Amino acid sequence: MKRRENGDSQPISASRPEKVDTRSSKSEAVPIFWSLAALMAVVVAAPLAGSSHIELGRAFAGVSPDHEIFFYARLPRVILALLGGAALSVTGVLFQCMLRDPLAEPYTLGVSSGASVGAVIAICLGFRATGVASLAGAALVLLIVLGMAVEGRRLSSFTLLLTGVTMNSMAFAVILFLHSLASFSQSFAISRWLMGGLEAVEYSTLAWLAVVVLGVSTVVTAYAPQWNLLAVGDDWAASRGVSTVRLTAIGYVAGSVLTGLVTSLTGPIGFVGLIVPHALRLKLGADHRVLLPCAFLLGGAFLVVCDTLSRTVIAPTEIPVGVLTALCGGPFFLWLLKSRRRSLWL
Amino acid sequence: MSFRAETLGFAYGLHEATFEFPQNGLITIAGPNGAGKSTLLGILAGLRSPYLGSCTYAGREVRQWPKREFAQRVAFLPQSVRLEFPFTAEEVVLMGRTPYARGWFQTDEDRSAAEEAMTITDTLAFRGRDFRSLSGGERQRVILASALTQRPEALLLDEPATHLDLRHQLSLYRLLGGLAKSLLVVAVTHDLNLALQFSNRVMVLDDGRIAGDGAPGDVLNPELIARVFEVQATVHGRWMTYEA
Numbered sequence: 001m002k003r004r005e006n007g008d009s010q011p012i013s014a015s016r017p018e019k020v021d022t023r024s025s026k027s028e029a030v031p032i033f034w035s036l037a038a039l040m041a042v043v044v045a046a047p048l049a050g051s052s053h054i055e056l057g058r059a060f061a062g063v064s065p066d067h068e069i070f071f072y073a074r075l076p077r078v079i080l081a082l083l084g085g086a087a088l089s090v091t092g093v094l095f096q097c098m099l100r101d102p103l104a105e106p107y108t109l110g111v112s113s114g115a116s117v118g119a120v121i122a123i124c125l126g127f128r129a130t131g132v133a134s135l136a137g138a139a140l141v142l143l144i145v146l147g148m149a150v151e152g153r154r155l156s157s158f159t160l161l162l163t164g165v166t167m168n169s170m171a172f173a174v175i176l177f178l179h180s181l182a183s184f185s186q187s188f189a190i191s192r193w194l195m196g197g198l199e200a201v202e203y204s205t206l207a208w209l210a211v212v213v214l215g216v217s218t219v220v221t222a223y224a225p226q227w228n229l230l231a232v233g234d235d236w237a238a239s240r241g242v243s244t245v246r247l248t249a250i251g252y253v254a255g256s257v258l259t260g261l262v263t264s265l266t267g268p269i270g271f272v273g274l275i276v277p278h279a280l281r282l283k284l285g286a287d288h289r290v291l292l293p294c295a296f297l298l299g300g301a302f303l304v305v306c307d308t309l310s311r312t313v314i315a316p317t318e319i320p321v322g323v324l325t326a327l328c329g330g331p332f333f334l335w336l337l338k339s340r341r342r343s344l345w346l
Numbered sequence: 347m348s349f350r351a352e353t354l355g356f357a358y359g360l361h362e363a364t365f366e367f368p369q370n371g372l373i374t375i376a377g378p379n380g381a382g383k384s385t386l387l388g389i390l391a392g393l394r395s396p397y398l399g400s401c402t403y404a405g406r407e408v409r410q411w412p413k414r415e416f417a418q419r420v421a422f423l424p425q426s427v428r429l430e431f432p433f434t435a436e437e438v439v440l441m442g443r444t445p446y447a448r449g450w451f452q453t454d455e456d457r458s459a460a461e462e463a464m465t466i467t468d469t470l471a472f473r474g475r476d477f478r479s480l481s482g483g484e485r486q487r488v489i490l491a492s493a494l495t496q497r498p499e500a501l502l503l504d505e506p507a508t509h510l511d512l513r514h515q516l517s518l519y520r521l522l523g524g525l526a527k528s529l530l531v532v533a534v535t536h537d538l539n540l541a542l543q544f545s546n547r548v549m550v551l552d553d554g555r556i557a558g559d560g561a562p563g564d565v566l567n568p569e570l571i572a573r574v575f576e577v578q579a580t581v582h583g584r585w586m587t588y589e590a
Contacts, residue, residue, distance in 0.1 A: 028451075100430050224450065229441050231431055235393050235424055240496065241417035241445040286431035289450060 028290050035297035042301040043082060046308045047074040051315035076200040081307040081321075082300035083206070083213045084198070084266050085276075087258035089299020090217050092273030093280075093291055097231040098251045099161050106259040106273035109160060109252065110167030114141025115263040116194060117171045120178050123189045130193065131264045138260030141167050146252065155245045157234070160252060196267035196322045198307050205265070212261055216254050217296050223247065224288040231286065269303070269322050275329040276302055282336050302329065348403060348500055348530050349390055355398035359385040361554040362399070369499070372519075372526035374541035374562075375534045377551035378575055383534040384425075384504055386551065390532065391422035391502050403500070417445035421493035423503040427485065429477050435488045436473040439464055442495030456495075463494035467521070482509030486518070500530040507537060519544040542566050543584050550574055 047070055048056065059070035091106040099108070106112060118137025119130040127133060145167060149159040179190050220227075226247055229237035234244045259273075276299040277291070284290050306324040313319060349367040354360065359382040367373060375383045388394035389401055395409045403411065403420060421442070429438075442463070443456040464470045467487040472480065477488060486509055493501060503522070507515040515537070522531050523544050535541055541548050541562055548565045550558040552574040558565040566586070571579040578589040 097431070102430050222450070225444060225447055228433070228437070229444060232427060232429060232433075232438070232441070233424070235388075235391075235422070236427065236441075238393055238413070239391055239417060239420075239422035240441060241414035243413060281432055285437070286433045287437055 028287070031284050031290055032293045032297070035294045035301075039082070039297045039301040039304075042304050043078060046078045046081075046304050049308050049312055050074060051312065073200050076203060076206055077198050077307065078304055079206050079210070080201055080265065081198050081303040083209050084262045084269065084300075085272055085303025086217065086296040086300035087213045087262045088269065088273040089276040089295040089302070090220060090292060091255040091258045092277040092299075093288070093295045094220060094227070094251050094255045095273075096277055097227050097288065098248055098255075099157050100231060100233070101161070102278065103274070104161075105270075106255065107168070107268060107270070109164030109256065110141045110145055110171065111138045111164075111256040111260045112263040112268050113168045113171030113175075114138045115260055116268060117174050119193050119264070119267070120175050120190050123186055123193065124178050124182055134264040135260060138256065138263065141171070142253070142256045142260065145256075146249070149252075150249075153245060155248045157248055160248070193267045195320045196269040197318075198266055198269075198303075198310075198321055201265060209261060209265065213258060216258055217292070220251070220254050221288075221292045221296075223250065224292055227251075227288040227292070228286070231288070269325060271322070271325040271329050272299060272303055272306075275325075275333045279329075279333055279336055349401065349532075350405075351399065351401045353399035354386075354389065354401050355554075356382075356385050356389060356394060359554050360389070360397075360551075363551075363556050365549065365556065365559060367500075367530055367532065370526055370528055370530055371546040372523055372531045372533070372544060373547045373549065374545040375532065375549045375551060376536070376538055376541050376566075377557070380553075381551040381574075382554040383551055385554075387422075387502050387504050387532065387534050390500075391420060392416055393422065414445045417496060419498055420500045420502065421496040421498035423489055423493050423501070423506060425504045425506075425508055426482075427477075427489050432476045432478065434474050435469060435477050435480065435484075436460065436464070438477050438488050439469070439473075439491045439495055442492040445496060459495045459497060460491070463491040466494060467491040483511065483514040486510060486514075490518075490521075494525075498529065500532065501525065503531070503533040505534050505536065507535065507540060515540060538566055538571070538579075539585050542581075542586060 048054065050069070052065070052069055054066040054069050056070070058066035088106050092104070095104040095106065095108055096102055115134035115138040119134035121137070122130040122133035145160060145163045148163040149155055175194070179187060182190060226237065226242050229240055229242050230244060230247055237247070238244050277295055280291055280294050280298065284294060303321070303325070306328055307321050309328065310319045310321045310324045348369055352364050354363040359380070363386065375386060377383050385394060389397050389408065392408050392411065392413070397409070401408045403416070408416070439460045440452060440456060443452065443459060446456070461470070464473060467490050469484070469487050469491050472484060477485065480488065486506060490506070507518055510518060519540050522533060525531055526546065545562050547560065548558070548562045549556060550565055550570060557574050558570050566581065568579050568581060571577055579586045
C-alpha cells in the first residue's frame with residue numbers, strides 16, 4: 001500500500017484472534033448463466049402450454065391452427081411478459097437502491113399512475129389509443145417529478161420519493177373521479193385496464209419495446225458498480241468519485257421509461273418489481289453487477305410463468321396476471337424470508 | 347502542503363476559517379455540537395459546496411478537482427453507515443476501489459488492496475459476513491478498511507470512535523496514529539482526551555470559528571475549554587478530568 005506504515009500500532013482486535021474466513025467474491029458469471037438458462041427453458045416451454053394442444057413442428061410448418069396459435073396468440077404474449085417482467089424487475093432494483101428503501105417498487109415514483117390517468121382519460125373520451133395516452137401521462141409525470149426534485153445542480157432522492165408519492169395520490173384521485181363519471185362500459189374498461197394484463201400485441205410493437213428495454217437495461221447495468229455505492233448513501237458514493245446527481249437522474253429517467261412503456265402496454269402489474277429484487281437479494285446478495293442481469297432474466301421468466309398459469313389454470317377463463325404474480329410470488333417470498341431471516345439479521 | 351483554507355466559510359456553520367494542514371500527521375477537530383466540525387470536514391471531503399473563500403488541496407480548489415482523481419487522494423469516513431441491503435463486509439471494502447475502476451470487474455490489484463486494508467484493520471475474519479450483522483466496532487473497522495483501499499494521501503473521519511467501546515477507541519486511535527506517520531489523518535472528535543493523547547495538532551471550533559489551533563497541550567487548556575465547552579477542566583499531562 002502506497003506510503004502506508006502501520007507503525008507500532010497493534011491491530012484493533014489483535015488480542016482476540018478469530019478464524020479467518022477465506023471466502024472471496026463469488027464469480028459473477030455463474031448466477032447469471034443459470035438465470036439465462038432458466039429464462040430460456042421458460043420461454044421455450046410457455047408458448048406450448050395452453051388450453052389447445054399444439055405441436056411445435058406443425059406450428060413451424062405453417063399448419064393451421066397450430067401456426068396461428070403459436071405465432072399470433074402465444075408467442076407475442078410470452079415475449080411481452082418477458083420484456084415486461086424484465087423491465088419491472090430492473091426498475092424495482094434500481095428504485096430500491098436509489099431511494100435506499102426496501103419497499104420501493106416501479107410504481108413508487110408516480111410514472112405508472114400517470115400512465116393510468118392517461119389511459120383512463122382516453123377510455124372516458126372514447127379514444128382507442130389508450131397506449132399512446134398512457135405513455136403521454138407517464139411522460140408528463142416524469143417531467144413534473146424531475147422538475148420538482150432538481151434544484152440547481154442538486155437532485156434529492158428524498159424529494160423524488162415525496163413528489164412521486166404525491167403524484168400517485170393525485171393520480172388516484174383523478175382516476176376515482178373519472179371512474180365515478182364513466183358509463184357502465186367505460187367503467188368496465190377502466191377496471192380491466194387498472195387490473196393489468198397481458199395480451200398478444202403486434203411484432204412491430206414488441207420490436208421497439210425490445211429495443212428500448214434491452215437498451216435501457218444495458219445502460220443501467222453498465223453502472224452496476226456505481227449503484228452499489230449509491231445503495232449505501234449519497235456521501236458514500238460521492239466521496240468515492242461518483243457523480244450522484246447524474247447517477248440518480250439516470251436511474252430515475254431509466255426506471256421511468258421502462259415502467260411507463262411497459263405500463264402503457266400491460267397496465268399496472270403489481271408485485272413483480274417488489275418481490276423479484278428482494279428474492280434475488282436473499283439468494284444472491286446485493287452486488288448490482290449480479291443483481292441487475294439476474295433481475296432482468298428471472299424477472300422476465302417470473303412474469304412468463306405467471307402469465308402462462310393465468311391463461312391455463314382455469315382455462316378458458318383467464319385470471320388477471322397481477323393476481324397470479326401476488327399469489328405465486330407471495331408465498332415463495334415468505335418462505336424465502338423465513339428460511340433466511342436469521343442469517344440476514346432481518 | 348495538503349489542505350489550505352483562507353477565510354473559508356459556508357452558508358451555515360462555518361465562518362472565515364484560515365489554516366494549513368501538512369502532508370502527514372493526526373489532526374483532530376473538536377468543538378461543541380453545532381460548532382461546524384462536520385461542515386468543515388464535508389468541505390474538505392468535497393461534499394459541501396458552494397463554500398465561501400478558498401479551500402485548496404495540493405494547490406487546487408477542492409470544488410475544481412475531478413471527482414475520481416480527488417477520491418484517489420482523499421478518503422472520507424462518515425460517522426456511521428446504515429445499510430438496507432445485504433452487502434458483505436468485503437463488498438463494502440471493495441467499494442473503496444471505485445475511483446480506480448476501469449471497467450465492470452474488479453482486478454487483482456483491487457482485491458489485493460482490499461485484502462491489505464482488511465489486514466491492517468483486522469477485518470479479514472468476517473469478510474464474508476453481512477455488513478448489517480456486524481457490531482458497531484466491526485462496522486467502523488470495515489468502513490475504515492474501505493477508505494484505506496482508496497490508497498489516499500489524506501483520510502478524513504467524522505467522529506470515528508462514536509460507536510466504539512473504550513478498548514476499541516484506543517485501538518482505533520493507535521491505528522490512526524500509525525497511519526498518520528505516512529498520510530494526513532483528520533478526525534472530528536468529541537473526546538478531548540483522545541485528542542490530547544493521540545493527535546499531533548488540535549483545532550477547536552466554536553460557533554463556526556476557529557477558537558484554537560495548535561499542539562494539543564497548548565490548545566486544550568482549562569481557559570479555552572471553559573470558554574468553548576462551558577466546562578471546568580483540569581489537565582493532568584496527557585489526560586484531563588472535567589467538572590460541570
